[in-house]
Amino acid sequence: MNKLPSHKKAAIVLTALIVLLLLISLCSIALVKARAGKQALVAEIYQNGILIKTIPLYLVTENQTFNVTGENGAENIIEIRPGSIAVISASCPDKICVHQGFRSDSLLPITCLPNRLVIKLRTANPSDASAVDALTY
Amino acid sequence: MNDSKKNTGGLSIQKLTVLSLLTAAALMIYAIESMLPTLVPIPGIKLGLANVVTLIVLKRYGARDAFLVLLSRILLSACFFGSLLSLLYSLSGGLFCLLILWLVNRLLAGHFIFLTSIMGAIAHNLAQITVAFLLTSVAGVLVYLPFLIVSACLTGLFTGLCAHFTLKYLPRFENERS
Numbered sequence: 318m319n320k321l322p323s324h325k326k327a328a329i330v331l332t333a334l335i336v337l338l339l340l341i342s343l344c345s346i347a348l349v350k351a352r353a354g355k356q357a358l359v360a361e362i363y364q365n366g367i368l369i370k371t372i373p374l375y376l377v378t379e380n381q382t383f384n385v386t387g388e389n390g391a392e393n394i395i396e397i398r399p400g401s402i403a404v405i406s407a408s409c410p411d412k413i414c415v416h417q418g419f420r421s422d423s424l425l426p427i428t429c430l431p432n433r434l435v436i437k438l439r440t441a442n443p444s445d446a447s448a449v450d451a452l453t454y
Numbered sequence: 455m456n457d458s459k460k461n462t463g464g465l466s467i468q469k470l471t472v473l474s475l476l477t478a479a480a481l482m483i484y485a486i487e488s489m490l491p492t493l494v495p496i497p498g499i500k501l502g503l504a505n506v507v508t509l510i511v512l513k514r515y516g517a518r519d520a521f522l523v524l525l526s527r528i529l530l531s532a533c534f535f536g537s538l539l540s541l542l543y544s545l546s547g548g549l550f551c552l553l554i555l556w557l558v559n560r561l562l563a564g565h566f567i568f569l570t571s572i573m574g575a576i577a578h579n580l581a582q583i584t585v586a587f588l589l590t591s592v593a594g595v596l597v598y599l600p601f602l603i604v605s606a607c608l609t610g611l612f613t614g615l616c617a618h619f620t621l622k623y624l625p626r627f628e629n630e631r632s
Contacts, residue, residue, distance in 0.1 A: 324563035324564075324565050328562055346601065416492065424597075426592070426594040426597065433589060
């Protein structure tokens with residue numbers, strides 16, 4: 318072991334570090350996936366880090382669309398369906414948020430970085446049910 | 455030789471030409487890659503093939519020239535295809551990536567370039583997700599982190615191997631280090 322040149326030792330340490338990082342990542346992906354089962358979901362829409370809208374998706378009965386506008390003409394059209402949500406149109410060039418499609422699990426937030434829009438899905442709390450009146454559109 | 459150095463800030467004309475050529479190549483690779491559809495619907499996951507050029511310059515010419523080529527490529531690509539925001543992401547990712555590439559490359563004494571590349575890719579994604587977190591202030595974007603690390607390992611390995619084989623077959627020019 319001591320006869321190895323220092324760059325080979327460094328390579329071994331780095332490989333171990335990379336493998337460790339990979340394992341931690343894969344485990345946390347599995348963990349997040351396991352926790353994001355089919356549950357009553359609430360969508361939270363954030364713009365510039367501020368919560369601008371909360372929608373209990375499990376209470377949605379018919380498809381609806383609405384616009385979220387931001388600075389510099391940023392615009393995202395969001396469609397909600399019973400139990401799922403998607404960005405169906407965006408003013409940004411890459412449209413990654415649109416390609417993320419309809420989401421019905423809390424695994425990954427829908428993100429439109431150019432327009433600083435994040436839609437997080439979380440499981441419903443008992444307090445969300447009391448918000449029904451405010452959200453019957 | 456000395457005359458030519460005077461006019462170009464310490465770079466010989468030949469080196470300047472080769473570095474410019476490599477910058478142009480990086481820009482082309484970047485342009486073509488941005489036209490490809492994204493494979494995974496997660497922001498931030500892409501091959502990062504332009505990084506092959508950074509690796510090549512780092513290994514053949516050293517950190518200073520790699521910095522020049524990287525900075526030119528990022529500024530030019532922002533002028534041609536990007537916005538101010540994408541410039542911010544590219545700069546943070548690119549510069550932190552280069553710092554790690556340089557450190558790891560020194561540690562490995564220029565060997566195992568694919569390991570250097572993987573560490574660089576991870577550093578790149580870490581820097582970008584930090585900027586995304588600072589811009590959106592939503593802790594939820596950090597959920598992307600494990601996905602980005604896994605993809606960085608794969609794409610870093612790929613670009614590292616690309617750089618390895620390119621270095622093997624790329625002709626050497628005069629006045630080159632190592």
